[in-house]
Amino acid sequence: MASIASTSVLFVTLLQYFLVIGTLNISVCNGDHGKKISTNNGDQHHSSPKHHGDKIDDDEGDDIHGLKMKNFYRKSCPNVDVEKIVESITWKNVGANPSLGAKLLRIHYHDCFVRGCDASLLLDPTTNEATQVEKEARPNLSLTGYEVIDEIKTRLEQECPGTVSCADIVALAARDGVSFQFQKQMWKVPLGRRDGRVSLASEALTDLPSASSNFTTLLRLFSRKGLDKVDLVALSGAHTIGIAHCGVISRRLFNFTGKGDTDPSIEPAYAEILKAKCTTNNKPSSGNIIEMDPNSSIAFDNHYYININEKKGVFQSDAALLTDSFSATLVKEFENGNAFLANFAKSMVNMGAMEVLTREDQGEIRKQCRFVN
Secondary structure, eight states: OOBOOOOOOOOHHHHHHHHTTTTOOOOEEOTTTOOEEOSSSSSOSOOOGGGTTOOOOTTTTOEETTEESSOTTTTTSTTOOHHHHHHHHHHHHHHHOTTHHHHHHHHHHHHHTTTSSSSGGGOOOOTTOOSOOGGGSGGGTTOOOHHHHHHHHHHHHHHSTTTSOHHHHHHHHHHHHHHGGGTSOSSOOOBOOOBOSOOOHHHHHHHSOBTTOOHHHHHHHHHTTTOOHHHHHHHHGGGGSOEEEGGGTHHHHHOTTSSSOOOTTSOHHHHHHHHHHTEETTEEOTTOEEESSTTOTTSOSSHHHHHHHTTOOSSHHHHGGGSSHHHHHHHHHTTSHHHHHHHHHHHHHHHHTTTOOOSTTTOBOOSBTTBOO
């Protein structure tokens, strides 16, 4: 999922797709890497290097890097349904503003790729610190949706003070923002993250993949976080919802090699459509808005992969998925709604466990998500 700025109807067919996950077994094997993807919910999904072969089993409640797959807050908040509170507030907000689903998902992604999933992205700058925080880094300037996290945190502090971390709230809200259109939880979120105390804009600049990244760069950034090619392709599917500013693709459209040309990897007719949307008064306009998945920007579906195979990906990083043979195979496989949704769910669990803080000496439980205690 490349760094990008974050309406269309719910596709009934995708709901039908997801109902049969667990009964179908559509898989692709990669002879070079021995990875396998599947539409079932068992353990045939790829093994992320970060997990060293650990099995992720929602039903058994297995741990993953110190996070609990089930009942983490049962003892510390015995009379509070933490996940239900997060879901109800998230669904209320997404119902009123469908674009929030993409925004909450993007917050989670941008947080996890810098220092792991520790809510360091949420920290506001303070007057006594000269160093910029992550939120001030260029890739993060267009992020919105923080107010939903604040609303959830305020409610949970009322119900169970000093217990639920902002990092866990971010992970749950991202899941629930996507799940709203399906009206059910689309994956289990392991819990137990603690909040970080450090936030540096400089790290966001180096750790977040860019919309102009080639496949080698994307894979390097994902691999060093313990994610593999299946994670890379599956998580890129988050581009099926959300919008971007034309400035992100201006060079690709209007001056790709410095000669006033267009990236040849874009289907020519589609390139002209994008140019028209990104032009004002016959001049490129970086502030104009485009949908990342045209005519489907609030429906979480497999349309993104169909676009890529038609050479209609908005970003260079989208087109880059076709430049690796195994990745290209996955892009084709994920045109099937079953395969995409099942693997996206598993990859979100993998991403959500990256470099998490779980011990008391590693992090804290913030009272307010925007400030350290």
